[in-house]
Amino acid sequence: MEALSSLIKVSLANYIQNLPIPDSFFGILSLSIKDWLYMTPFIGGIGYVGFLTYRLLRPSQICNPSVNKASKKVVDIIDIEDMTSDKVSYCRCWRSKKFPLCDGSHNKHNEDTGDNAGPLVIKKNS
Structure with a gap:
């Protein structure tokens, strides 16, 4: 458990502190390929957390939540x-x-x- 604690408190903190985040929006253009590769895990992690949040909070995609779920297809015919x-x-x-x-x-x-x-x-x- 001590190794995990050290990884989170020290290594992760140092990684985030050393990220080459530019001071302005156009500073992104001055980042080197090495800088982008160094930021890839961070950007990927933020993207993954965003995706999981979206999946958790989005409305249900099922249009029929409860009507006649035992049937393969719900069909009602009224004359x-x-x-x-x-x-x-x-x-x-x-x-x-x-x-x-x-x-x-x-x-x-x-x-x-x-x-x-x-x-x-x-x-x-x-």
Whole structure:
């Protein structure tokens, strides 16, 4: 454990202290190849931490979080002749507790993710 402590407290501190970080943005152009090679582990480490942070904080990529997960594909068929009201709203955000009908869950989903999902509204001609 002492070796790890020394590595972090002494070696890593010396490495960071000796990084050839330029004083200005255009000073980057004056860095030699040796300077860039010396900074590669540091830049790679910062990039890796940034990538892990992005993966941790990004919104879920799954559009269907909970509806009929046992099925290979979710398909709902509704005959328009069976509609009992003049207007029916169907969910397109997959968050509705009454799926396939819309219950307004897209409002919270849109607020949380910045998305713009809304229902599919079908109206009967009068």
